[in-house]
Amino acid sequence: MLHQNTGLLQSPNHRAMKRRTAFPMAAIISLLSSLFILTSAAETEPDLLLTFKSSIQDPMNSLSTWAHSTSMPNTSLTNPCNWVGITCTQTSPPSVISLNLQGLNLSGDISPSICKLPNLSHLNLANNLLNQSIPLHLSQCTALQTLNLSCNLIWGTLPDQISQLGSLKVLDLSSNYLEGKIPQSLSSLSSLQVLNLGKNRFSGEVPSSVVGNLSELLFLDLSENTFLMSEIPQEIGQLQKLQQLLLQRSGFYGGIPDSFVGLHGLVVLDLSKNNLTGSFPLGFGSGLSKLVSLDVSLNSLSGFFPTDVCHGKGLINLSLHTNFFSGLIPDSFQDCLNLERFQVHNNGFDGNFPNGLWSLPKLKLIRAENNRFSGEIPISISMASQLEQVEIDNNSFTGRIPQELGVISSMYRFSASLNGFYGNLPDNFCDSPVMSIINLSHNSLSGQIPELKKCRKLVSLALADNSFSGQIPASLAELPVLTYIDLSNNNLSGEIPIGLQNLKLALFNVSFNKLSGRVPFSLISGLPASFLQGNPDLCGPGLPNSCAEERPKRRSSDQPAVLVCLLILISFAAGMMILVAGFFVMHRSIRKKSHQGCYNSMFFYPLRITEKDLEMGMDEENAVGSGAFGRVHVINLPSGEFIAIKKLVNTGSLSSKALKADVKTLAKVRHRNIVKLLGFCYSDDSILLIYECLQMGSLRDVMRRSNILLEWNIRLQIAIGTAQGLAYLHKDCVPHLLHKNIKSRNILLDKDFEPKIADFGLDRIVGESVYQSVMASESGSSVYMAPEHGCIKKATEQKDVYSFGVVLLELVTGRQAEQPESDSVDVVKWVRRKINMTNGAFQVLDPKVSSSYHQYMLRALDIALNCISVMPEKRPTMFEVVRSLQSLDSKSQPTPSWLSG
Ligand SMILES: *[C@@H]1O[C@H](CO)[C@@H](O)[C@H](O)[C@H]1NC(C)=O
Ligand SMILES: *[C@@H]1O[C@H](CO)[C@@H](O)[C@H](O)[C@H]1NC(C)=O
Ligand SMILES: *[C@@H]1O[C@H](CO)[C@@H](O)[C@H](O)[C@H]1NC(C)=O
Ligand SMILES: *[C@@H]1O[C@H](CO)[C@@H](O)[C@H](O)[C@H]1NC(C)=O
Ligand SMILES: *[C@@H]1O[C@H](CO)[C@@H](O)[C@H](O)[C@H]1NC(C)=O
Ligand SMILES: *[C@@H]1O[C@H](CO)[C@@H](O)[C@H](O)[C@H]1NC(C)=O
Ligand SMILES: *[C@@H]1O[C@H](CO)[C@@H](O)[C@H](O)[C@H]1NC(C)=O
Ligand SMILES: CC(=O)N[C@H]1CO[C@H](CO)[C@@H](O)[C@@H]1O
Numbered sequence: 001m002l003h004q005n006t007g008l009l010q011s012p013n014h015r016a017m018k019r020r021t022a023f024p025m026a027a028i029i030s031l032l033s034s035l036f037i038l039t040s041a042a043e044t045e046p047d048l049l050l051t052f053k054s055s056i057q058d059p060m061n062s063l064s065t066w067a068h069s070t071s072m073p074n075t076s077l078t079n080p081c082n083w084v085g086i087t088c089t090q091t092s093p094p095s096v097i098s099l100n101l102q103g104l105n106l107s108g109d110i111s112p113s114i115c116k117l118p119n120l121s122h123l124n125l126a127n128n129l130l131n132q133s134i135p136l137h138l139s140q141c142t143a144l145q146t147l148n149l150s151c152n153l154i155w156g157t158l159p160d161q162i163s164q165l166g167s168l169k170v171l172d173l174s175s176n177y178l179e180g181k182i183p184q185s186l187s188s189l190s191s192l193q194v195l196n197l198g199k200n201r202f203s204g205e206v207p208s209s210v211v212g213n214l215s216e217l218l219f220l221d222l223s224e225n226t227f228l229m230s231e232i233p234q235e236i237g238q239l240q241k242l243q244q245l246l247l248q249r250s251g252f253y254g255g256i257p258d259s260f261v262g263l264h265g266l267v268v269l270d271l272s273k274n275n276l277t278g279s280f281p282l283g284f285g286s287g288l289s290k291l292v293s294l295d296v297s298l299n300s301l302s303g304f305f306p307t308d309v310c311h312g313k314g315l316i317n318l319s320l321h322t323n324f325f326s327g328l329i330p331d332s333f334q335d336c337l338n339l340e341r342f343q344v345h346n347n348g349f350d351g352n353f354p355n356g357l358w359s360l361p362k363l364k365l366i367r368a369e370n371n372r373f374s375g376e377i378p379i380s381i382s383m384a385s386q387l388e389q390v391e392i393d394n395n396s397f398t399g400r401i402p403q404e405l406g407v408i409s410s411m412y413r414f415s416a417s418l419n420g421f422y423g424n425l426p427d428n429f430c431d432s433p434v435m436s437i438i439n440l441s442h443n444s445l446s447g448q449i450p451e452l453k454k455c456r457k458l459v460s461l462a463l464a465d466n467s468f469s470g471q472i473p474a475s476l477a478e479l480p481v482l483t484y485i486d487l488s489n490n491n492l493s494g495e496i497p498i499g500l501q502n503l504k505l506a507l508f509n510v511s512f513n514k515l516s517g518r519v520p521f522s523l524i525s526g527l528p529a530s531f532l533q534g535n536p537d538l539c540g541p542g543l544p545n546s547c548a549e550e551r552p553k554r555r556s557s558d559q560p561a562v563l564v565c566l567l568i569l570i571s572f573a574a575g576m577m578i579l580v581a582g583f584f585v586m587h588r589s590i591r592k593k594s595h596q597g598c599y600n601s602m603f604f605y606p607l608r609i610t611e612k613d614l615e616m617g618m619d620e621e622n623a624v625g626s627g628a629f630g631r632v633h634v635i636n637l638p639s640g641e642f643i644a645i646k647k648l649v650n651t652g653s654l655s656s657k658a659l660k661a662d663v664k665t666l667a668k669v670r671h672r673n674i675v676k677l678l679g680f681c682y683s684d685d686s687i688l689l690i691y692e693c694l695q696m697g698s699l700r701d702v703m704r705r706s707n708i709l710l711e712w713n714i715r716l717q718i719a720i721g722t723a724q725g726l727a728y729l730h731k732d733c734v735p736h737l738l739h740k741n742i743k744s745r746n747i748l749l750d751k752d753f754e755p756k757i758a759d760f761g762l763d764r765i766v767g768e769s770v771y772q773s774v775m776a777s778e779s780g781s782s783v784y785m786a787p788e789h790g791c792i793k794k795a796t797e798q799k800d801v802y803s804f805g806v807v808l809l810e811l812v813t814g815r816q817a818e819q820p821e822s823d824s825v826d827v828v829k830w831v832r833r834k835i836n837m838t839n840g841a842f843q844v845l846d847p848k849v850s851s852s853y854h855q856y857m858l859r860a861l862d863i864a865l866n867c868i869s870v871m872p873e874k875r876p877t878m879f880e881v882v883r884s885l886q887s888l889d890s891k892s893q894p895t896p897s898w899l900s901g
Helices: 005-010 012-022 024-033 045-054 112-116 136-140 160-164 184-188 208-213 234-238 258-262 355-359 379-383 403-407 474-478 498-502 521-526 556-596 611-617 656-668 699-704 712-732 762-766 768-779 797-813 827-838 851-867 878-891
Strands: 086-088 096-100 122-124 146-148 155-157 170-172 177-180 194-196 219-221 244-246 252-254 268-270 275-278 293-295 300-304 341-343 348-352 365-367 372-375 389-391 396-399 413-415 420-423 437-439 444-448 460-462 467-470 484-486 491-494 507-509 514-518 537-539 600-603 623-626 631-636 642-649 677-682 686-692 747-749 755-757
Touching (some): 136 160, 184 208, 208 234, 234 258, 355 379, 379 403, 611 631, 699 747, 712 747, 712 797, 712 851
Parallel strands (some): 122 146, 146 170, 155 177, 170 194, 219 244, 275 300, 300 348, 365 389, 372 396, 437 460, 467 491, 491 514, 514 537
Antiparallel strands (some): 086 096, 600 677, 623 631, 631 642, 747 755
16 A cells, blocks of 8 residues: 555646546536535545535544645545545556445435546445435446445435446445336446346346346346246346356246256356246256255256156267166266255155255255156165265155165255155164264055164154064163154154163154154153054053053052152152251261351451351341252341352362362352352351342242242343343353253342342352362253263253253243152243244243233244354353343344233
8 A cells, every 4th residue: 555645635626627628518517516615625535525425424423534734734544545444546647447335334415425426446335225226327437337325225226327337347336115016228338247136126127138138147136025026038048157146035936947948157047945946957067066055945846857857968868767876877977076055855856856855065064855857766876976865755756765865974954754655774773973964754664674874963753654673772762862853753762761761851652663662751751642553562651551560559540649749759858958958968967067157257348247147147047048059038137138049068178278269260250140149157167158139039039929920021131131141151251161950940130120140159169070060950950951961971051052042932932840759841942842833822822921022032942042052062151041031132122011910
């Protein structure tokens, strides 16, 4: 950027005068439109730019460098070439060639002054908030090669005058509110290489000359103009250089023009979501050596898919659409070697599926579901070594599932239900380490279901309605994130593997098989009975058969009562054990304490209280509850303040020095959404942590209290606050902390319902091993725990995110995560099932919240579902969660009606 300031500063008068004589019209317009600029001195480039600036609103003050420096006329900033967003020519004198002001939230009007910059070639105002029609005076920017106004609020029609920009190579007006017809006059922009009118409101027909005459066009995007009603002009075939053609979701009807056959340079073709009919042009696909993505899905195309697609030119033989591939040597493919995405789903194609596709080396995605394709999956599929997703459900494919499928280690989803596949499943069919979804339901497969061990990421396995026999493989229980299993309508026999009850199953359907024996307890209690029906030899509580050896005298109708009693008994016993242990510890500590007291304390907050007061203050009466680690007492200080004291057993696992250091670390965590640690004191026996006390108690208690109805805005405030607190722990506080135990019981509310997170960092104080074992006994099956916790004990951010997601589900549905035993479906399963089975997300929203909030609740539900994604890496970070939740907030202007009843 070595421009000569002096040259620029001396020349403008001279240049401006010259221009005025050359373009008197321009001068008159300038006089009319900008009354402030009357002198010829105003015509310098800096002045023209400042005129531009003066009609622009710049909320972020991004154009602050755009100023005459009167105090220091010789600083480099006076040279506009150094102003933000401006590039100049390298000539002497330099002259503005490019104005790039994208993404600065600019609004206001584009001033005509910029067209007086004689050399302005590139104007990019994309991603701003410009709310005007396309200014006619832009047509005077005759040097313009690039005009990018995408992502603004521009409305009105596209004026014919645009065609005066004869040098234009790039015209991007996408994502605005332009309407009316696409003007025919565009066709005179003969240098145009990029034309993007996508995401607007254009209507009517696409003029054939526009697509026909722009012979330099590389990129044409008319997508998402839902008011267009047009056929795809035949002339499109003349665009020999076209690389990307995006016409999706735009109201195109009629056939795909035959002229497409000539578009040999195509890299991306998207015609999806239109009303296209008829069949593919014959010969389409031969010579598409550059094609990377083909999407014609969701149209009404029919007929045979061109079988020559992706076959070498020498092999084209259109009249033979059956069986002529059999002798094909895969190496002979010349075409489509670059194809990555092939999407033809939801059409009416029939005939053989283009066989050559199966072995393309770069192919990642095949979607052909809901057609009537026939054919087999060839063994050459092993050559498609990058294949990630295959969806060919609801077609007429036949043959066996080839062994070679199992060697593709990138395969993530294989979905081929509702076809005619038969034979055994190869042992390795689920060997891909990233395999998540397998659906082979409604085929004619038989034999045993192989043991599945390698697909540790399998989430969903659907093999319903086949003829599988033998046992349910026990190894399913070792797949940590398996959540949906549907094996219904087969001939499976033997017992249900007991290990399956360790999985977090939202669906386990084994109905209509020949299974026998005892159903694992949690599978009965946690799932609808209909998933077990049609297996006359299964037994267990609630089923028609009770298990003979268990309670021979009971009649089956008594079984549910027994179940409840049993549960109560179990939980009572567990409670007793904790109580006894707690009593023992307390007893010990009280005995010792009466001699010694807390001999060591540390306050992080001016508390006028002595250790003695603390000790005296803690009695049975003010004990407000007991968490997993100890009791909590609330004490009213003489000052009138309340404090909460959590009493932990001092396990002695830390030296007092280490203990102090750790507590200090926790005390440094200060955030409005985190409960403040005010101080602590400890003896050999116990550790007292002193916290601020929050009147409303925990979120769980508040949600349980029937007299408080939390309206949606309060719930959202709680969600946002909690998310902010967690995000702070994860990323802002030093050292970064994990909570490890987020649940509605650990979210406390102050009198304004501002949430504060409690109960974190205890692992640091009681020691990791004690912490782990207490947690294991308390919440081994807790609904808040992420599924991977079953096999990976290490705490992670993603596990916290999962737990938060469960809390958010509680807020959205109004259901407690930990339901009383009588209703044993936990909130996660309940929501997944409801949504899964009925597609009715509305049904899970808390009916107590007024329906005017439903749209926001649905979006919160969506966020929650992302958080509880079974794959940890799919979950958002807490920061992303905060941002998404906040975006719900600004838009809801609720009436505060959160207290009622
Ligand atoms: C820019 O505008 C967007 C959309 O209106 C808004 O969300 C964002 O906060 C604005 N940024 C600034 C810095 O004003
Ligand atoms: C800038 O525009 C002027 C006037 O049209 C012209 O004479 C000059 O050659 C241009 N400079 C460059 C570098 O294009
Ligand atoms: C126009 O600007 C937007 C926003 O920066 C950018 O995404 C887009 O690629 C640009 N258009 C062209 C054709 O370069
Ligand atoms: C554009 O401005 C008009 C009038 O000022 C306003 O009514 C309209 O809502 C704005 N458009 C958008 C998309 O904000
Ligand atoms: C399109 O191109 C043809 C020949 O190249 C020309 O005769 C015709 O006028 C052009 N149409 C428009 C509308 O510019
Ligand atoms: C397809 O046509 C039908 C009526 O003919 C219309 O209702 C529908 O919106 C069209 N679909 C698209 C994607 O344009
Ligand atoms: C299967 O595809 C056909 C169209 O080929 C469609 O009409 C039908 O609804 C689809 N069936 C299912 C179960 O999706
Ligand atoms: C009844 C129903 O729609 N079940 C679906 C639940 O979700 C799994 C996984 O996506 C599908 O495989 C089931 O078909």
